[in-house]
Amino acid sequence: MREAYESGIDVSVIVQDGLIEAMNIIGPKMASGEMFVPEVLLSAETMRAGLEVVKPYLSAGDVSTLGKVVIGTVEGDLHDIGKNMVAMMLESSGFEVVNLGTDITPEDFLKAVEENKPDIVGLSALLTTTMQAMRKTVTLLKEKTSNVKIMVGGAPVNDAFAREIGADGYAPDAAGAVQLAKQLMA
Amino acid sequence: MLTGGMETDVLKVLKEEDIRKIHNSSMRVLADVGVHVDEPEALALCEEKGARVDHQTQRVYFSEDMVMRAVETAPSTVVLYGRNDDSRNIVLGGKRVYLGTGGTALNILDLDRKRRPTTAADIARTAQLVDALDNVHFFVIPCHPHDAAEDDVDVNRFFHAMNNTTKPIMGGIFTENGVDRVINMAAVVAGGMEKLVEKPFISFISSILSPLKMDGLRTRILFKSARAGIPLATSVAPLAGATSPVTLAGTLVQMNAEALTGVVLTQLVRPGAPVLYSACPTIMDMSTMSFLFGSVESGIMNAAAAQLAQFYRLPIYSTGGISDSKQPDQQAGFEKAITALMPALAGANFIHEAAGQLDSGMTISYAQYVIDNDINGYVMRAVRGVEMDEDALAEEVITRVAPATGNYLAHKHTVKRVRTEFYYPRVATRTNYETWEKAGGKDIWAKAEEEARRILENHLPQRLPEDVVARIMRIEPGIIAV
Numbered sequence: 067m068r069e070a071y072e073s074g075i076d077v078s079v080i081v082q083d084g085l086i087e088a089m090n091i092i093g094p095k096m097a098s099g100e101m102f103v104p105e106v107l108l109s110a111e112t113m114r115a116g117l118e119v120v121k122p123y124l125s126a127g128d129v130s131t132l133g134k135v136v137i138g139t140v141e142g143d144l145h146d147i148g149k150n151m152v153a154m155m156l157e158s159s160g161f162e163v164v165n166l167g168t169d170i171t172p173e174d175f176l177k178a179v180e181e182n183k184p185d186i187v188g189l190s191a192l193l194t195t196t197m198q199a200m201r202k203t204v205t206l207l208k209e210k211t212s213n214v215k216i217m218v219g220g221a222p223v224n225d226a227f228a229r230e231i232g233a234d235g236y237a238p239d240a241a242g243a244v245q246l247a248k249q250l251m252a
Numbered sequence: 253m254l255t256g257g258m259e260t261d262v263l264k265v266l267k268e269e270d271i272r273k274i275h276n277s278s279m280r281v282l283a284d285v286g287v288h289v290d291e292p293e294a295l296a297l298c299e300e301k302g303a304r305v306d307h308q309t310q311r312v313y314f315s316e317d318m319v320m321r322a323v324e325t326a327p328s329t330v331v332l333y334g335r336n337d338d339s340r341n342i343v344l345g346g347k348r349v350y351l352g353t354g355g356t357a358l359n360i361l362d363l364d365r366k367r368r369p370t371t372a373a374d375i376a377r378t379a380q381l382v383d384a385l386d387n388v389h390f391f392v393i394p395c396h397p398h399d400a401a402e403d404d405v406d407v408n409r410f411f412h413a414m415n416n417t418t419k420p421i422m423g424g425i426f427t428e429n430g431v432d433r434v435i436n437m438a439a440v441v442a443g444g445m446e447k448l449v450e451k452p453f454i455s456f457i458s459s460i461l462s463p464l465k466m467d468g469l470r471t472r473i474l475f476k477s478a479r480a481g482i483p484l485a486t487s488v489a490p491l492a493g494a495t496s497p498v499t500l501a502g503t504l505v506q507m508n509a510e511a512l513t514g515v516v517l518t519q520l521v522r523p524g525a526p527v528l529y530s531a532c533p534t535i536m537d538m539s540t541m542s543f544l545f546g547s548v549e550s551g552i553m554n555a556a557a558a559q560l561a562q563f564y565r566l567p568i569y570s571t572g573g574i575s576d577s578k579q580p581d582q583q584a585g586f587e588k589a590i591t592a593l594m595p596a597l598a599g600a601n602f603i604h605e606a607a608g609q610l611d612s613g614m615t616i617s618y619a620q621y622v623i624d625n626d627i628n629g630y631v632m633r634a635v636r637g638v639e640m641d642e643d644a645l646a647e648e649v650i651t652r653v654a655p656a657t658g659n660y661l662a663h664k665h666t667v668k669r670v671r672t673e674f675y676y677p678r679v680a681t682r683t684n685y686e687t688w689e690k691a692g693g694k695d696i697w698a699k700a701e702e703e704a705r706r707i708l709e710n711h712l713p714q715r716l717p718e719d720v721v722a723r724i725m726r727i728e729p730g731i732i733a734v
Contacts, residue, residue, distance in 0.1 A: 102538035104493070144290075144467055147494055151541060194358060194396050195426045221543065221614075222358055239540055 067119040077123045085113045089158045097241040103151065110158040131162045133251045136178050137188035138166030140199040148220060148240075149190035155240040156188075156247055172203040179211050186250055188243070189233070191220040201231040208232055215250040219243060253672050254632040256350040256389035257343055261562070262637065263597035265555045271563050274501070274556075278508040279316040286313040287464045287513050291471035294517065301520050319512050322519035328565045330483050330526045332390060332420035332602075335441065335453040336714065340419050342390055344528065344567035347599030349635045351573060351592060351628045352390035353382060353621075354605030354613065356424055360395065361579060361610065361617040363701050370395035370616070372408045373734040377708055378608060379416035381621050384711040387628035388607045392457075393423035394616050397732070404730030406430030407437060410454060411724060411731050414441055415716045422485065422604075424457040428469060431456065431476040433728065440723050441716060448482075452526075455483035457569075460510050460530075462488060462495035471517070478518040478525040485569040485602075486514025489532040491543060492553075496533075500549060504556055507533050511557075515566065528569040528602060531557035545605070545612045546575040546587030551594035558600035570595045573606025573624060573631075574613065580620050580697045584610060588627050596631045618708070619700035626677040633675040644669075679703055 095101040146168045157163045191200045215234040228236035237243040299305040304313040334340025342350045360370045382388045393409045400408040413421045442448035458473040477484045488510035490496030496503040518527040533553035554570045561568035573592035577583035608621040649665045679699040
């Protein structure tokens, strides 16, 4: 990265054609099963490290973000691996991500939406028991906010449940979540 | 005859020095890495009993001495009782092998082959089915009743289980007051709290999260259960590569530390409290991040877990007979056979998930229970192994028959032992091709559906007495009639 910068290549080219383009290759390879998740994570890590190198030289407009996503695991649920995976994939695909963590109450999701003004909110639940917390969160966000799209995921969640609780979309895995987020932004 | 509780330990995936290494590493993990416990009362108790506690980070550190004291006070044998039927008791500990169902699925692949969300009626019907299947030795409540109100899920699960089988019942608890309400209900069935604790026919599962984490609700369930004297499995389910190291050895180190944490906590609450060394080691699919149940690695780790439990002289709750396949097919067959056989031949006691489950535990199937009854029959026959008494060696029979007729078929030795020496599956096809074709050319799925239907229409389990049901309905009006 440093070498590229010092050789005089434009920063936006480095980021766009070097980093983001690389992740655009990795996404589909992950979806096809050719690349394993730990390898994808290492790629995302590498991208982030690369971005750190050129960050001081970036100016507004050099990198366009695809949109802003607030993401978290719903109340009563401490699982975070799947949710973090989705956050990382979104980030490395060009989204700006605010990761709230786990065990987030509907009210805290609402607060985060009001503060961060995201385009999309991502909700995660791994337990059958916390699916109801997901429902409550969607209901509250739909009631109190406008324009923000809600996507949901997690082992017990499916498309039918997502529709039933009023979410805007469901994805079965991290690669699918990136695709869905892009669709929701279109 | 095949009966639950036959003993074996012929399979050893760990050498003695391996067990030692895992033990030593687990002890260092518990002492230096510690366990996150999200429950102030538990942190206070651990500190009072001598554990190092960091209240800021909510971490508890257990010394080897403290762990081994708990291993000593925990019972080496835990009996889970049949309801009103001691012939169905299961005596967990040592190298005694039992296989049974597991939970908690959200969907069922019904007899019409359509997949739908499970209901309270499915709990009643799976219990009824299992009640009639000889090679399913206990009933872990297998599914979620979607038609029950959120607060009444636990009482619905346990009521319909108790009302439809006399086999020992175990289940997870999903609500804060669920433990108390289920215990109250079971006490009504037993004829008082004392009688329930004397012969507990229900037991609970409260999970420890990987890596090394206990949340508030599950810690409180553990405490309540241990205080009441109801047997408890503190299920730990590390996912190798995701919530534990990718290596099997590393996952066993962490799993062992987590399983022992469950033992320690129950023994701090009440020394002697009935608890199982609880293991559900699995792996993650590295391309989809799906949780996998039916991997061969899971079979290896569950066999290793049995050896670890035997090392500590603790009864084990283990996992086997599981599959990631979506329907009863070849994949389901080989995954289930391999993952059940490995822990069974290592002498695992309470092998749960070993009936009815498909789809990584998310879907159950009535037909699959019947097929798994056969798989378990094969497994139990393997557990029984080769009897070596003089009559079995049959030297005298060979001497008489071989030089004479050469035909053993009609010999009285054959007649005497023919029903007990072989296992006869219910639904596996063993006829020749033409006979099979004439009978409709059915595969095992279709045959198992017919058998499941026949059992559900004809088998009458010993139901709860009417006055008991009436009393329970008065205190738990949220129980759904099915």
